[in-house]
Amino acid sequence: MIEVDRLVKTYGRIRAVDDVTFSVPEGRVVALLGPNGAGKSTTIKAITGLLRPSSGSVRVGGFDLERAPLEAKALLGYVPDRPYLYQKLTGRELLRFLGRLRRVGDAERKAETWLAHFGLERSANELIETYSHGMRQKLTFAAALLHDPQALVIDEPMVGLDPRAAHDVRQLMRKAAEAGAAVLLTTHSMDVAEAVADSVLLLDRGRVRAMGTMAELRERVGSRDASLEAIFLQLTDEAVAEPARGRGEGEAA
Amino acid sequence: MRLRGAVNGLRRSPVRLVVGVVLLAGVFDGVLTVTRRGVRFLDGYPGIGTIAGAVEQRSLEALFTVLMLAVAFSVLTGAIATLYGSQDLPFLLSLPVDPVRVFTLKVVETYLNSALLPALFTLPVLVGLGLEQRAPAGYYAIAIFALLALYALPVALGAVAALLLMRVAPAGRAKEVATAASVALAAGLVLGMRALRPERLQHLTPAQFEQALSRFADLHVGWLPSAWGSAAVWGALQGRVPDAALLLALVSLVVLLGVARLAAMAYRAGWFRSLDTQGRQGAVGALPPARWERPLARLGPAGGMVIKDLRLLARDPSQWSQLLVLVALAGVYFISTASLAAEMQSFRDVVGALNLVFLGFLLAGVGIRTAFPLVSLEGEGLWLLRTGPLRARNIVAAKFWGALPPMLLLGGGLGVAVAGRLGVSPVLALATPVAGVCAAVAVTGLGVGLGAAFPRLDAASPTEVPLSLGGLIYMALSLAYAVVTTLLFAYPTYRSLRAPGAFQWDSALGLTLLAAVLAVTLLWTLLPLAFGSARLARLESNVG
Numbered sequence: 095m096i097e098v099d100r101l102v103k104t105y106g107r108i109r110a111v112d113d114v115t116f117s118v119p120e121g122r123v124v125a126l127l128g129p130n131g132a133g134k135s136t137t138i139k140a141i142t143g144l145l146r147p148s149s150g151s152v153r154v155g156g157f158d159l160e161r162a163p164l165e166a167k168a169l170l171g172y173v174p175d176r177p178y179l180y181q182k183l184t185g186r187e188l189l190r191f192l193g194r195l196r197r198v199g200d201a202e203r204k205a206e207t208w209l210a211h212f213g214l215e216r217s218a219n220e221l222i223e224t225y226s227h228g229m230r231q232k233l234t235f236a237a238a239l240l241h242d243p244q245a246l247v248i249d250e251p252m253v254g255l256d257p258r259a260a261h262d263v264r265q266l267m268r269k270a271a272e273a274g275a276a277v278l279l280t281t282h283s284m285d286v287a288e289a290v291a292d293s294v295l296l297l298d299r300g301r302v303r304a305m306g307t308m309a310e311l312r313e314r315v316g317s318r319d320a321s322l323e324a325i326f327l328q329l330t331d332e333a334v335a336e337p338a339r340g341r342g343e344g345e346a347a
Numbered sequence: 348m349r350l351r352g353a354v355n356g357l358r359r360s361p362v363r364l365v366v367g368v369v370l371l372a373g374v375f376d377g378v379l380t381v382t383r384r385g386v387r388f389l390d391g392y393p394g395i396g397t398i399a400g401a402v403e404q405r406s407l408e409a410l411f412t413v414l415m416l417a418v419a420f421s422v423l424t425g426a427i428a429t430l431y432g433s434q435d436l437p438f439l440l441s442l443p444v445d446p447v448r449v450f451t452l453k454v455v456e457t458y459l460n461s462a463l464l465p466a467l468f469t470l471p472v473l474v475g476l477g478l479e480q481r482a483p484a485g486y487y488a489i490a491i492f493a494l495l496a497l498y499a500l501p502v503a504l505g506a507v508a509a510l511l512l513m514r515v516a517p518a519g520r521a522k523e524v525a526t527a528a529s530v531a532l533a534a535g536l537v538l539g540m541r542a543l544r545p546e547r548l549q550h551l552t553p554a555q556f557e558q559a560l561s562r563f564a565d566l567h568v569g570w571l572p573s574a575w576g577s578a579a580v581w582g583a584l585q586g587r588v589p590d591a592a593l594l595l596a597l598v599s600l601v602v603l604l605g606v607a608r609l610a611a612m613a614y615r616a617g618w619f620r621s622l623d624t625q626g627r628q629g630a631v632g633a634l635p636p637a638r639w640e641r642p643l644a645r646l647g648p649a650g651g652m653v654i655k656d657l658r659l660l661a662r663d664p665s666q667w668s669q670l671l672v673l674v675a676l677a678g679v680y681f682i683s684t685a686s687l688a689a690e691m692q693s694f695r696d697v698v699g700a701l702n703l704v705f706l707g708f709l710l711a712g713v714g715i716r717t718a719f720p721l722v723s724l725e726g727e728g729l730w731l732l733r734t735g736p737l738r739a740r741n742i743v744a745a746k747f748w749g750a751l752p753p754m755l756l757l758g759g760g761l762g763v764a765v766a767g768r769l770g771v772s773p774v775l776a777l778a779t780p781v782a783g784v785c786a787a788v789a790v791t792g793l794g795v796g797l798g799a800a801f802p803r804l805d806a807a808s809p810t811e812v813p814l815s816l817g818g819l820i821y822m823a824l825s826l827a828y829a830v831v832t833t834l835l836f837a838y839p840t841y842r843s844l845r846a847p848g849a850f851q852w853d854s855a856l857g858l859t860l861l862a863a864v865l866a867v868t869l870l871w872t873l874l875p876l877a878f879g880s881a882r883l884a885r886l887e888s889n890v891g
Contacts, residue, residue, distance in 0.1 A: 142734045145887050168736040178727035182662040183655065190636060194644060194651030195735050206633055219634060221662070237731070 095120045095169075095245045095276030096141060101150035103136050110136045112300040113150070118245070118276040123267055125291035126280040127322075129330055133300040134280040135175065138249050141278070142172045154245050168196070171243030175250040175280075177234035181223035185214055185233050188222060189240055196241045208236035212259070227254035235263065239270075246270055248279040252286055264290050284323040294322065296329055303329050366819060375471045382475030390479070403476070404577045410472065411573035414465040415501045422461040422505030423512070429457045430506060430610050431513055446615060451607040457506060458603070462498035469494055473580065482584050489583035493592050497576040499599035506606045510613055572598075648737060649745040656749050659724070666724070669716045669809055670753075677757060680709050685768040692772060693844055699771035700833075700840045703782045706765070707829025710758050710786045711822065718754065718794025719821055720812035721746040722883065723802045739799070739884035743876055747795045751788065758787030774843040774850055778836045785832060785864055789871040790825050796875025797821045800882035828871045835864050 096118040103111040111133040118124045128134050139145040141152050143159055143166070152159040157166035179188055186205065193201025209215045212232035222230065231254050238246065248267070252260050267290050271277050281287050287294060294311060296304040304311055304325075311325045312318055320328075389402055430453045439449045473490040476482075575591045582589025636644060643650040660666045684702055722743070725732065732742050762783025766776050801817025813821070839860060842850035851857055 144730060144733055146885065164736040164738065167734060170734065172730075172734045174730060176727075178730070180655065180659060180728050180731075182659050186634065187655075187658060191651050191655045192731065192735070194654075195648045195732070195737065197647065202633070202635075215632075219632075 095155055096247075096278055097153040098137070098141065099151045099153070101137065101140055101152065102148045103133075103140060103145060104148045109300050111140070111147075114297070114300070114302055115150075116295050116302065116305060118278045120244070120274050120276050121271050122292045123271045123277040123279065123290050125287035125294050126278060126297060127282075127284075127287060127294055127326060128280075128297035128303075131299070132297040134297055135249060136300075137297065138247055138278070138280060141247055142170060143167055168241075169244045171238035171241065171246045173231075173234050173238045173246075173248040173251060175253065177227075177230045179222050179230060179233060179237075182221055184219050184221055185209065185225070185229075185236075186218040188233065189236060192237050192240055198241045201240065204240055204242075205236070208239055212236055212262070228256055228259060231255055232259060235266070239266075243275060245276045246278070248277070250281060251279055252281065252283055260286075284321065284326060288322040296326065298330055362816060366816060370819075371467065374468070378468065379471040379475045382472045383479050386476060386479040400581070404581050407472070407476070407580060408571070408573045408577040410469065411497060411576045412571065414469060415498065415573060418462050418465050418498055419501035419505050422457065422502050423509055425461045426457050426502075426506045426509035427513065429453055429460060430509060431614065440614075446611040447608050450611040450614070451604065454502070454506060454603055454607045454610070458499060458502045461505070462495075462502055466494055466498055476580070477584070480584050483586045485586065485588075486580075486583040489588060489592055490580045493576050493579035493583070493595055496592075496595045496599040497572060499603050500572050503599075503602035503606045506610065510606075510610060513613075648735075648741065649748060652732075652742070652745040653749040656721070656724075656746075666809055673713050673716060673757075676712070677709070677761060680705070681761060681764055681768070684765050692770075692847070695769050696772050696775055696840065696844055699766065699769050699775040699779060700836070702765055702769070702779060703775075703836055703840075704829055704833045706758070706761060706779070706783055707786045707790075707832065708826065709761070710754070710783070710790050711825035711829060713757060714754065714790035714794040714825060715813045715818060715821055716809065718746075718750045718791045719798040719818065720806070720809040721750055721795055722799040722879070723804055723806055723812040724809060725802075726804050726806075729802075729804060738880075739886075740877075740880035743795060743799045743880045743883060746799070747791060747876060750791050750795060754787040754791045755784060758783035758785075772843050772847055774839050774852070777852055778839065781861070781864065782832055782836060785868040786829065789828050789868045792872030793821055793825055793828070793875045796872075796877070796879035797824075799879030800875070802883070802886065824871070824875075828867070831867055832864055835860055835867070 098114060098116050101111055101114045102109065114133070114137060116124070126134050126137065136145060140147050141154070141159075143163055146160075152166075154166040155169040157169070159166045180191075183191065186209065189205035189209070190201065192198075193205060198204060206215070209218045212235060214229060214232055214236065217225065217229065222233065225233065231251075235251075238248075246267070251263050251267070255263060264286065267277050267279065271292070279287075279290070288308065293305070293307045295302065296311075304314060306314070308322065311322075312320050315325050315328050317324070385406075386403060430450065433453070436449075436453070439452075440446055442449075470491065473494060474487070477486050477490065572595070575595045579589050579592035579595055582591060640654050643654050646653070660670075684698070684705070722729075759780055760783075762780035766779035771779065797817045797820055798812070801815050801820075803812045803815055806812045812818070839850045839852070839857065852861065
């Protein structure tokens with residue numbers, strides 16, 4: 095459903111994303127992991143059309159984001175890491191607006207369903223500026239799900255959520271995948287990734303360090319019972335050591 | 348820290364720095380020239396005798412009073428945002444620094460934000476006065492010192508008013524109430540100044556004018572701080588350090604430090620109810636769309652965007668307050684133009700022809716406050732539009748159609764009203780509303796297009812948005828539009844003045860000229876919209 099092919103994004107001389115290729119099939123949850131500055135958010139923004147790739151391509155549901163952006167974006171639901179919403183609209187008005195924007199049939203009923211799902215029905219007529227961070231995050235989820243997206247892209251889903259909401263969001267991501275959606279999430283929480291994701295993509299300094307299911311990653315690091323955190327630390331340590339080793343070998347030569 | 352941030356910001360955009368310096372130099376030079384000519388005029392006015400100095404001093408007092416009022420009006424919202432609502436306040440207060448020092452810094456920041464521009468505007472006036480009066484070198488230091496001390500008083504007053512407002516305003520609504528109060532006061536000031544009807548001076552005989560000057564020279568209100576300021580300046584002109592300057596400095600210092608101490612005490616004691624973000628309890632349960640939304644909703648995504656923008660406009664005082672000021676300005680414009688009505692038809696037509704240019708200028712001024720900021724007002728919420736199935740041109744078009752009706756109402760309405768009130772000849776009676784409608788379309792297209800091409804998504808309020816390269820280009824192009832269309836209307840006006848009835852709009856030439864106006868309008872509308880759409884489509888920003 096989401097296909098990223100040789101994606102490169104440069105800012106001047108800096109290559110924030112460097113030749114990244116992966117895909118998220120229907121019915122699967124893929125966790126995009128990496129240390130700070132690895133290029134996760136840049137990749138996500140390229141997939142959602144907020145950034146233009148320097149080279150490479152992104153396709154959603156077979157539609158190229160550059161050539162057929164409307165068709166591709168119609169299939170996407172996006173939850174950013176900072177849920178900025180119009181402060182002076184109420185929660186219900188925001189969903190109504192997005193329903194109109196995306197031409198969602200029966201948007202009123204769907205909006206009420208999602209508001210109830212996230213426990214926002216009592217505050218839905220209040221201005222968003224009065225919402226807590228967690229409530230905004232829940233409303234952003236409701237907004238992303240309003241049009242039944244076939245691909246869900248979620249940047250740091252658990253930030254600001256209370257334990258109940260965090261549990262619900264995990265369930266929701268799994269349910270969305272079981273219903274056939276492709277789910278791509280970035281997170282710094284190894285627990286969340288391990289619990290929710292079918293496979294993991296590890297980015298470091300803009301490049302793919304590793305990709306695969308937990309079993310495949312454990313095999314790669316040579317430990318059958320390694321946690322995702324241990325795998326993450328080992329692979330990112332390797333990434334740090336490699337250039338240093340390269341420099342050392344260069345100097346020795 | 349703040350200064351370093353500002354310097355870093357300017358380093359990253361040197362064009363903005365250069366443009367700012369050039370603009371500032373231009374304004375400085377203009378005000379200096381006008382001041383020097385004004386002083387020369389008064390000093391050389393026949394029969395003015397010994398009261399020239401007194402008239403100049405009263406004029407300076409009047410300027411000080413007006414600018415102090417302007418500072419007082421603008422400081423209220425600024426003080427709330429800087430003193431009590433700024434994001435770095437919790438961080439600064441967590442440092443091992445005396446809170447009074449933190450709030451002193453915040454008071455200084457409020458002072459710079461609110462009083463710096465009026466002070467910069469007053470500076471060339473004082474310099475011009477000094478140059479014309481051959482002031483000693485010490486004058487300039489004392490005058491600038493008095494100026495800075497003078498504007499500290501309204502800042503302190505505004506900060507105290509903000510403090511009280513933070514206590515009494517409904518929770519989370521202090522800024523809204525402050526904005527509404529500031530705008531109402533500012534609109535009142537504009538209308539009040541207009542009510543003085545300065546054009547009456549034109550009709551005075553030389554004897555009456557001298558009498559008016561004499562009365563004005565006697566109009567001394569010594570207890571007003573503006574009088575202290577002018578007394579300090581006049582003392583310095585005569586080469587002494589006047590008591591008024593010392594008094595002003597002492598009072599300013601005491602009130603600024605007092606306000607900082609008061610703010611620190613009140614903040615730490617949790618005296619401000621309005622810092623709470625608790626909102627109004629809305630009705631519970633699903634509310635259907637409002638009736639007025641339904642026809643717009645049928646227009647699809649564009650209608651949805653217009654509905655959303657209207658709701659945000661109605662709820663955000665920083666947006667609707669702009670409209671209030673603009674309505675006041677439009678009222679002043681109409682009254683001013685109408686007051687020029689004369690007996691002779693030819694004179695009425697000359698005024699009507701000038702009105703074509705001024706109407707364009709007025710609409711350009713309105714457009715930069717209304718149409719230009721529209722895309723920027725999406726702010727960080729722009730991601731909602733950009734990740735949706737919309738092209739950038741759909742966003743820009745929706746903004747254009749949303750802004751057009753009020754602009755058409757203003758342009759067309761003023762055109763019809765002014766032409767009717769002036770009683771211009773039939774040629775101008777058609778040209779004026781046509782010019783108004785066309786200018787409304789053009790400045791809306793230009794504003795929305797250039798606003799989309801140069802968005803400022805991180806602007807704190809709509810007033811900040813036009814302070815950009817895009818804003819400058821908009822002003823230049825909108826004024827150029829007014830000039831070009833006026834030139835197109837010039838020939839029919841000229842013919843009409845020379846021989847009434849000699850020109851008809853339904854002649855071949857008339858229709859050609861109307862077509863040319865239409866073509867220019869479309870050019871000024873569509874090109875910026877296309878440019879803005881293309882730039883917005885390529886926009887890559889951390890915000891939105």
